[in-house]
Structure formats: structure tokens, C-alpha cells
Amino acid sequence: MSDILLEAKAVAKHFGGVKALQDVSLAIRRGEIYGLIGPNGAGKTTFFNCMTGLYIPDGGGFVFDGQPLKADAPDRAAERGIARTFQNIRLFGNMTALENVMVGRHVRTKAGVFGAMLMNAATRAEEAAIRQRAIDLLHYVDIADRADDLAKNLSYGDQRRLEIARALATEPKLLCLDEPAAGMNATETEELRVLIEGIRKDGTTVLLIEHDVKLVMGLCDRVAVLDYGALVIEDVPAVVQKDQRVIEAYLGA
């Protein structure tokens, strides 16, 4: 088993004349917290969307867990072990918190149409297991008391936590968090940091897109910086922080 969990090979994506990603190559190692930062519009979310199969890259591709990742198959990516949250929260608002997490279990369970129509013993056992696992995950992110509330009625911070629980429900090898600290206050950000560290300790590799440079530098083992769709540097935080190009990218100098 290779040390590399996800490798991006010269990934390119254009929108009309805009080069959102230009030959971005990077590698995420198993068990690390990997930060992806860059100014607004640098291509961070585009990179995420290509990786999770929402966009088809115009060039290059991804190798995940030793196998190429098929473009344009989001449910396959989830099955392979990539889960994500969204910059702008995208929960199933009219379903309860518990149900949102249960949807995430879908990919790890078997019963199909006939199982659901016949409700045989195996299906019932599976449904019970799904529910139990979802409850456990709500405890894990510390919002179990909101299990039966509709997702849209949860507070902002709880919605972010719920998104993480839903992503974890797919049992990902790689958890991708798209600006999880956006809009959070200092206390909430600190709680989030503890949660992410816990997730890594429990064996999940984390890819973090974040604006909060302090959070990224404190939390990540390695950091990649994107600017205008191109990779500027990929290194440990201490080196990245001192890099002249990064400082220029952020200060626009």
C-alpha cells in the first residue's frame, strides 16, 4: 500500500477563456491533514469539484488509493472513499439531522428496491444498523440532541457539524472540508479544530480548504497554495508561511 492516498496529476479545468486550474499536481499522504489555500478565485473549489466528480477535468486526472478516479461519477467517488462538505452549506433541509446522516450511509449498505418493498429480515437489520451508526455520528460531532430537528432549523455551526457527520457516514478514506470555518467565531473555530484533529486521529485523512490562514497553519501537516489556478508551493506550514510568492499572492503585491 502506497504512502500516497490521493495524487493529482496535471489537473486542468477551463471555463471558457478562464483557466480555473492549470496543470495542478499534488499528493496527499495517508493520515495527514493537508491544507489547500489561496486567495478568492484561486481555483480551490474547482479543484474539489474535479476531484469529487462534479466537474470533468479538461486535462490530467486523479489517482486515489492506487486506482485512477473516474471523472463525472460523484457516487463512485463516494464509494471509493472520498467525502466532502460544502463551502455554502448544502444539507437536505427538509430532512431531519438524523436522516441527513443516514443518507450518507447509503453507499456502505446493500438493500435495494426489492428489499425496501419486501422489508425482509436482512433489510430490517440493515436499516437498524444505519440508524444506530447515524446516531453515533451525531454524538461524535456533538449534535445528538438535535437528531430529530429538520436540518434547516439547526444553527449555522450545527449545520456545519451535521455536514461533517453526513460526510463521515460514508466512511471516507479522505474527508474534504470546503471552508468549514467560514462564518465561525473564535470559539466555534477552536471546537472545529479539535473535531478535525479527532477525525484524523481516528484514521481519516483530511483535505482542508480554508481561508483562515491561522487555522490552516496550526492544524495542517502540509499546505499547498493555489493562485490563479496554478500551484505556487506545496510544503510544511513553516516553509509556506515564509515563501515570498505566497506572501505576494495574498497581499497582491
Place this chain on the structure above:
Amino acid sequence: MDIFLQQIINGLVQGSIYALVALGYTMVYGIMGLINFAHGEVVMIGALVSITVTSTLAAAGMPIGLAGLFGLVAAILVCMALGWSLERIAYRPLRGSPRLTPLITAIGMSIVLQNLAMIIWGRNYLTFPPLLPKVNFEVAGAHFTLVQVAIVLLSAAMMSGLVFLVYRTKLGMAMRATAQNPAVASLMGVNINRVIAAAFVVGSALAAVAGVMVGSYYEIAHYQMGFMLGLKAFTAAVLGGIGNLAGAMAGGVLLGVIEALGAGYIGDLTGGFLGSHYQDIFAFVVLIGVLMFKPSGLFGEKTGDRA
């Protein structure tokens, strides 16, 4: 007064059939925004398959009740396969095309299925074998039969089953998630194609049961029976708020009752000028009224929770 009660009962029976069919429209619409106008034809195929199977088995000496049960199961299986094929062959290739394209295809599939049925079963009315003994009940001057009771009870059972499926199972959860946001659902590992296919298959199973009910209620079936029934059920779905499960059920029953009351009183209201065979106008007056005054339907406010 007794005509009022009588028509309420008749309306409930007819309405529970509408409700079963309306659920098929509303599930597919809720998940993918498509009005599957071929759905009425699935009901028709269900009725005709069950006639063939039931009569064949009964002719071979099987007790009629048991033969009818086999007929019902055969109809359900054939219709599920039909619903799956419709989605796979006619609609999936058009996913992502403008909304009008699959709609026209749906109408085309409806014509194809009618003609296919005409080729297989002929253009004559077929007699539906009586599945249940003719037992009559009377309550407060209103009459009803065992078949009517069975229709209402079986519909209620099917609908509770569907509600359980949608709100309590993993498949139902995936359906609701897909209805709310297909892209996010697929990122969470839900196979959208499978969920859409499942909506067609489950809706078609309900349609098959409805087909057998209509057949045994009117004791008659033919290749065009699905057309008007489909339109009425579509009206029921719109009345309840298309895309909403509770709406389809309530809309179906309500439409049945409105129609039955209309048919019961239209003679009195028009001084005998129009007879009860004009009952169809009520469904469409309701449809036009809903579209004019409350296009979202009775339960239509919550556009998010559609499946």
C-alpha cells in the same frame, strides 16, 4: 340524503384508485421534474395482464380467488419491469435536455403502449373475471359491495406501505435526498440513476394494483382505459400539489368525491339537461380551477420536500 352518502362512498372508492395512480405521477415528478404521461398506460397494462393470467389460470381449474392473486402478482411484476424499461429506454437518454423533450416523449410512449396493447389484446372490451364474491352491504340507505371495501382497504394498505418506504427506509431517504438536491445526494454516494429507476418501479407497482382494482370494479378493461384514468390521476396529483406524496393521496380521494357528487347531482342542477355521464367535466373544471387559483396545489407550499 341517501344519494349524498352513496356518492361519498362511490367517490371514496374511485378516489382511492386515483390516489394510487397519482402517487406514481408525483413520485417521478418530485424526483426528476418529469410528468410521465405514459403512467396511465402502465395501469392499463396491469389490468390487461391480470385478466390474461387470471382467466388462463381459472380456465385451468384454479380457484378464482387464487388465480386472481396470481394475476395481481403477475401484473405488478410486469408493470415494474415496464416502468423500469420506460425510464431506461425513453427518459434516461433525455436527462438534461429541455423539459419539453421528455414530456413529448412521454406522450409518445403513451401512444406506443396503447397500440402495443391493442395488438396484444385486441381492440374489444375484455371482461374482467369477478375476483371476489358479490356481497352487498347497506348502511343508512347507501349500498356498497365487497369489491368496493377491498379497493379502499387495499389502497390504504398500499399507501401506508409507500409512506413507510419513503420515510423509513434507506431507499426512501435516498429518494427524498435526491428530490432536494441530486448533485449533493450523489456526492454522498447515492446512485441517482438507481433512485430514479426505483421511483419508476415503485410507482408502476402501485399502478398495477390500481389497474387490477379498476378492472375488477367495472368488470371490464381495454387498451384505452389508461388514458382518461391517467389524466384524472394527474389532475389529482396537481390538485394535491404535484411532487407531494400526501397531496397525491388527498387529491386523489378529494377528486373522486368531487366527481361522484358532481355526477350524483348534475341532473338535478341542470334540470335534467346534463346526465351523470358528464361526470368527467368535474375533474377538468377542478384542474383548471387549481391551475388558475392555486397552481401549487393544496399541499404545494413546501417545494423542497418533494419525493
